[in-house]
Amino acid sequence: MGTPLGDFIRAKRDSIQPETLGLPERGRRRSPGLRRLDLAARAGISVEYLTRIEQGRDRNPSVSVVNALADALSLDADERNHLRYLAKITGGVCTAHRPPAPARRDVRPSLRQTLGLLEPGIAAVTNRLGDILAHTSGYELVTAGTGLLDGDAPNLTRYVFTDPRARAFFADWDEVADEQAFDLWLGPSQESSEWLSTELAPVAGPEFTRRINRHAVPRRGVLRLNHPAGPELRLTRETLDAPADAQHLVVFLPADEETSEALAGLRARTRGRLRAIS
Numbered sequence: 001m002g003t004p005l006g007d008f009i010r011a012k013r014d015s016i017q018p019e020t021l022g023l024p025e026r027g028r029r030r031s032p033g034l035r036r037l038d039l040a041a042r043a044g045i046s047v048e049y050l051t052r053i054e055q056g057r058d059r060n061p062s063v064s065v066v067n068a069l070a071d072a073l074s075l076d077a078d079e080r081n082h083l084r085y086l087a088k089i090t091g092g093v094c095t096a097h098r099p100p101a102p103a104r105r106d107v108r109p110s111l112r113q114t115l116g117l118l119e120p121g122i123a124a125v126t127n128r129l130g131d132i133l134a135h136t137s138g139y140e141l142v143t144a145g146t147g148l149l150d151g152d153a154p155n156l157t158r159y160v161f162t163d164p165r166a167r168a169f170f171a172d173w174d175e176v177a178d179e180q181a182f183d184l185w186l187g188p189s190q191e192s193s194e195w196l197s198t199e200l201a202p203v204a205g206p207e208f209t210r211r212i213n214r215h216a217v218p219r220r221g222v223l224r225l226n227h228p229a230g231p232e233l234r235l236t237r238e239t240l241d242a243p244a245d246a247q248h249l250v251v252f253l254p255a256d257e258e259t260s261e262a263l264a265g266l267r268a269r270t271r272g273r274l275r276a277i278s
Contacts, residue, residue: 003056004185005090008083008215010054012073013039021074042072059090078217082185086215089190103192103246105153107133111242115249120267122235122252125242128183129196130157133247141266142235142252143169145228156180157196161204171224171232179218181211188246222255229269231262 002010014033021034021042040050045065052058053065061069066087070080107125115123115134122138132154143149146169148159157180160166160173170176187193200208225233234255239248254260 002054003059003086003090004215005059005061005083005086006054006056007213008086009050009069009073011214011216012075012079013054016073039069039072043068045069056090061087076217082215082217085186089185102195103127103129103131103188105131105133107247108242108245111245111247111249118251122263124250125247126156126250127247128187129192130155130160130180130183132156138263139252141270142225142227142233142263144270155196157184158200161200161208169226169228171226175218175221176223177207178211178216179220181208181214182216182218184212185215223252227262227266229266231259231265233262234259 013036016034017032018034018038021038036050036054037047040047043050043065045068049058049065053061053069066084070083073079075083111125112134115125115136118138119136120138120141121136122142124135124139125133127133132149135149140149147163147165148154148156148169160170160177160180166176167173184193184197187196197212220237223235223237225235227233235252236255238251238253240251241248254263
């Protein structure tokens, strides 16, 4: 049985063309990407040891081995952080047999007060599972009519993978789907991530399972939304972490003048009809 660490290393190895690392072409091969032999040589470890890591038979590589693999794969800063995180949970929490459980949904009063200071801007308190725990009226403004906030426990990850309206709402649906799947690895706890993954897998299908096992580190560029009222909104995101709560305050800002004008128009049409912070 594999591990998240082994899956990530193997996925990155398969995605690298040898010539990009200055390695000679060794002729046709059965699978794409970098050969295990070449990666092991670049990292200074044996092929047998690399095989054990990729197959999940060695769950505790040393820090120096993890760093050597990061160098050998030419990982960027975000990918290196993810590799170190996977090494940590593979050798520790990931091997513990705890029952999956949902994450907590309460938000500290002071964090709610901070959110209130951002009114009528666009902001929400979330966690890495995609739970939308609290939001401003501005957040409701840009999501109105999309179905995202329907129900008592809205969840962005579930919405992206199971609600057909999400593909129309998110102009770059594939990128958003990559982000939500990746963030499950960084959820409030391994148990809560497993809980949501188990719940989603039967209904979300291959679009979800392919992404959750790929470990593609998202770039998180400008978020483009197709608002049901007509305008396309382009928003940048600033994320403020509340690590003690495993929650985040995400603020959405207009990325251009056209978006600022479109938001002003939406506010003018809906003034007085939106409720305050959820």
